[in-house]
Each structure stands twice: as structure tokens, then as C-alpha cells.
Amino acid sequence: MKISVERSQLMTPLQVAHAVVERRQTLPILANVLIRADADGFRLSATDLEVELLIPGKLEKCLAEGATTLPARKLLDLCRATPEGTLLTIETNGERASVRAGRARFSLSTLPAAEFPGIDVKGDELPLVLSQRDLRRAIETTYFAMAQQDVRYYLNGMLLEIEGGKVRFVATDGHRMAVTDLAVEVPPDASRRIIVPRKTVVETLRILNDVDTPATLSIGRDHLILSAADVVFKSKVIDGTFPDYERVIPRNQDKTIDIDRLAFREALGRVAIFANEKYRSVRLKLEPNLLRLSANNAENEEGEEELEIEYSGGELEIGFNVSYLIDVLGALRSDAVCLQLADSGSSCLLTEPGGGPSRYVIMPMRL
Template sequence: MQFTVQRRDILSALQTVIGVVERRQTMPILSNVLIKSENNQLTLTATDLELELVTHAPAVIENPGAIAVPARKLLDICRGLPDDAEIQCTLDGAQTRVQSGRSRFTLATLSANDWPHLDEVESGEAITLPESMLKQLLDRTHFAMAQQDVRYYLNGLLLALRSDRIRCVATDGHRLALSEAALDLDISEATQAIVPRKAVTELVRLLGNSEAEITVWLSNKHLRLQLPGLSFTTKLIDGRFPDYERVIPDDPQNQMTAPRDTIRQALSRTAILSNEKFGGVRLSLSEHTLKLQAQNVEREEAEDEIEVSYDGQPMEIGFNVTYLLDALGAMTQEEFTLSLSGPDSSGLLQAIGDDSSRYVVMPMRL
């Protein structure tokens, strides 16, 4: 195998797939990237056996072939070369020589025959939607996914499809983020899938805000996306997502309206002296006033007072400040509402003028 490629082309391709490559692998080959050279094109594949990314780069192919090379080492070599560099790669026995100008590198390689591929993706529902729509739905919800929870089905994001809409939901058991968009889908019946956390994180990184149409295939075990120049395939989490609609407050009696940025800044200030382990902040609501309070184990205290629109019953309630900041950070409108039924009830946050997204935060004792 021998090919010549421009640095910018192979660097872009490596940066696209590198997120799948784990630094610590039980199988050495999984720290590699599979490079196939044929028809004046390189095909780069990376996988962790759960998620697979395939992308392409133009190249001049002197001798076609395929080989697995250390992904991060090759990426670092390409990063270190000049912007306009031309790179030549040649397979020499069990090693690949990488040459650019007077720079020469020799990398250990593994056989392409040993490359592990994902299970065959069975046919399923296929939908088409704007790239920016999926990006927006994920941006508004992915932060609420659990991390390494024993309830494995929470370590991912629910993708729910109906004939008239697409919905994304994430929860870690203490908070919930839901966002949906109207979409005319040609599907036979409503369907749901739980996309693993790592796959969602990679999608957030890879998706752009273009209006280009992308295709999503959803089967019982896999989700596949075809993006411009990229094929994305992930296994799905086999489990039952909780009945999330049950925890969304349906008729809270008390509602506060306030400027989003003002509350975010006040929460950030108050959080400086909150308990580092629990991150709790106390909200005291009275007529047209919100008081924020926090304290830590060193008995340090923070207090802030903001004028808001509120005429409900006076109330004190504690929340994890990070959960509130994450929800507010996912909004784009200038004002939002916080709806509460009582001091022991969940809080419902919504942006004014946008009823497509809802955020639920459980209260905490302070």
C-alpha cells in the first residue's frame, strides 16, 4: 500500500473519527484507525465495538491496500507538520512509513484482516430531517444524561418518533430535559430508541447547523446516520426508558417569570460559596422578589436578591445550582418561567415564547 495525501485532508478525516478511539483499550487494535486506499480516496474507519465512524479523504493512490495504524500517533504527526505539507505513506512489512519533506516516521501496524466490524445493521425505519434540527434537539437535552448509572438505560438519550414529530429526552433521575420539533415523518408506527451517551456526545460534536437534509436509519439494535462525507453507526441501549411524562408537572400553581441572563449570573455568583459536594442553592420567593442563598461547610455564605415577576405564595425551595444553570444555558430566549406547586415539588423551567422544550429539576433538602 502506498498513497500521497495533503495534510489538511487527512488531518480533517482523523479529527472526525478520533473521538471514538479510546485511550485505554482491552483490544489493541481498537486504538488504531483502519485506512483503506483505493480509487483516489482514503476511507478511514474507527470503532470501539459500540460505535463506528467512517469518513473519507482524497488522495493519490500509487498502490491500493488497507492497514490499521495507531490513530492518535498518526493524528499527532499530522498536526505537527506544516499546513501545506504533502504526506506520503508506504506499507513496509509490519510497519508504515510516514514521510513529509525531511520528516520521517515509522509506525507499527496491524493487519486489516483483524479489524472488528459492527454487527450487520438490519433494515428499519428511515427518516430525513435537517441537520440543524437534530443538532438543536441534542444541544437542548444531552446534558441531562446520566453518567455511569447502574440504571444503564439512563446512560443515554431517548429518541422518540411519531408521524408528526421527533422528540429527544434525557434524565439522570434528578433532572429531566425534553425537546421536540414538528416533523412530517413517513413511519408505520411510533417508535423509540435509547442512544448511548458516547454516541450522543459524538453527534453533538459532529453535527453542524446547516439546513442540509440528513438520513437516519433506526432499527431494533442500531442507529445509523448518513452525514455529508461521514457514516455514523451506533448500537442502541437495550432497555426500557422510564415513563418521563409522569414526572413533568402538569398544573403548577406558582409561577415566576424572570430575565434568563440575570438569573444565570446571580446563580453563578451564589454558587461560588455553595457546598462543593452537593452544589445546593436556596431559592426564597416572595412578591416580586427572588432571594438566592448558599453556604458551605466552612460556614461561608452568599446571598443575592433579584426583582422578578411573582405573585404566588411565599416559598423556600432548594435546587442543585448546576441543574438550574444547565437548563438555562440550553435556552436562547431572553425570559423564562419557573413553575412550582410547593416547596417539595419539582420545578418546571420553560423559555417564554418556546414551548418545544421543558426542563424538570427535583428539589433538594438544604
């Protein structure tokens, strides 16, 4: 293989692919990226055996077609250290590859392209065509509630449920939950239910852009394929049973208040300065036409703030993790947020006033 490529044409896909490359690899080849080149350009691949990313790129010249694998980190660092606009010439010779950049020359080790692993996918896929903006927005409003390194491995991901002409995104860490619905054109009887790994969710956000250009999400029984702007992303799914999230959603809450979302978020941010660093608890006290926010810490420091609201029900005092509340308020885009409460021992339901595509459940903390 011998190719000439402009520095930015190689660096851009490398930056995307590098996040997929396994840092603590069990196989040396997983630290490499696969480059296949022909007259139409090049295609770069990276995998950690759980996810696989394929990105196309343009060449200045393809002097000799072929394929090889190169160290992802070294190649990316070399591109970053090369002046903008530099033309790179990459040529393989046996187990080595030479990279020329102007008057500079570098030698990299290679591994055979034939040994580069990929993710095998089987048929029976359900394709969903969505705008990149809508899909990105649905994930952004949900993914922050996923668990991280939980022993309940099925919580370290996001549930995708297709049923009734919509795709539902659900994430929970056992203390909070986010649910977002997105309408989609599928056959009425079509259904799927898979758990997408955390890494896949995060990488999907990196691939999707805030544009109306369509993306195709193909959902199989044991895999997921995202195709967007010529980029193809394959992923295995988590083999497990997601909790019955419908049972967690509170119903018949008798205390409902609408609050200005930004004012509420800013007030929580100020009060949170004085919250216990470990537990991050904040106290909400509901009174007629008034919401009191307060927090204190082990140094006997305290923060308190009041917000005027329209409320005529009974008094209620309840505690929450302030970070969970702020996450929800950051995910919503509406001017106001609706809080539905019952008592100090019941979860809180947060939505847009009048409903909306997203619902959030936060469990209370003991005061």
C-alpha cells in the same frame, strides 16, 4: 498501498476518528484506524465495537490501491508535528508502513485490514431527514441531563422516541430531566423507541455542524446510523427499558413566574460562589414581586441576591442544585424563562414563556 496526501487532508478526519478509538482496548487492532485507498480518495474507519465512524478524504495521488490499519494516536501526533502544507507519502510493506514527510522518514507497525472489526447492521430502519442545525440544537438542549456511569445503565444515554410526526429526545439522571421535541416528516403510524449511548450522543455533536445541510438519521431496532456531509456514524443502542418520563413531568403547578433568563443565570452564578461545594444547593424564596436567591457553606459564608418579578401568589421557599438550574438556563435561547412551582417538596418545571420545544424538570433539595 501507496498514497500521497496533504497533511491537513489526513489530520482533519484523524482528529474526528481518534475520539472513537478505544483507549483501553481489549483488542490491539482497536487502537488502529483502517485506511482504504483507491483512485477516488481514501476512507478512514475507527471503532470500539460499540460505535463505528467512517470518514472520506482526498488524496494527492493514489500510487497503489489497498487497505491497512495504522496506530491512530501515533499517526495523529505525527500529523500534528509536521509543518502545515507538507505532503505525506504512506506506503505499506508487509507488517510495516513507511511515512515520508519531506526529508523525514518514519516507520509504523500495521495490522491486517481484513481483521479490522465493524458493526453489522440489519434492515428495518426508519430514516429521518433533518437539518444538521435542528438536530444539533435538539441534542444540545437535552444531553447534559444524561447520567454518567450510573448503575442504572439505561440512564447513561438518551431516549429517542419517534411517534406522531415528531422525534422526542429525553435525558435524565434521576435528579433532573430534559425533554425536547423536534418535528419530522415520517409516516403517521411510524414509531421507534431506542436508548442512544452517551458516547454516541457526544460524538454526534462533534459530527453535526451548525448549518442547514440535511443529515439522515436511520433508526433501527438495535442500532442507529447518522449520515452527514459524507460522514457515516454507526452505533449500537442500549438494551434496556427507559423510565416512564411522562409521570415525572409536573402538572397543575399553581405558582408561575417569568424571569429574564440572562439576569437569572448571572445572579445564580454569583450566589453559587458561596454554595456548599459538595451539594451545590441554592435557596429560592418567592415573595410578592420578589425572588430572593441565597446560598451558604460550611465556612459560614453567604451570598444573597434579589430579582424583581411579577408575582402576586403565596410565599414559597425551595432549594435546588444550582448547577442544574444554570445548565437549563444555558441550554435555553429565549429572553425569559418560565418557572412553574407548587410547594417545597415538588419538582420545578422550566420552559420558555408560553411553552416551547423543550421542557426541564428539576427535583428539589431538602433545605
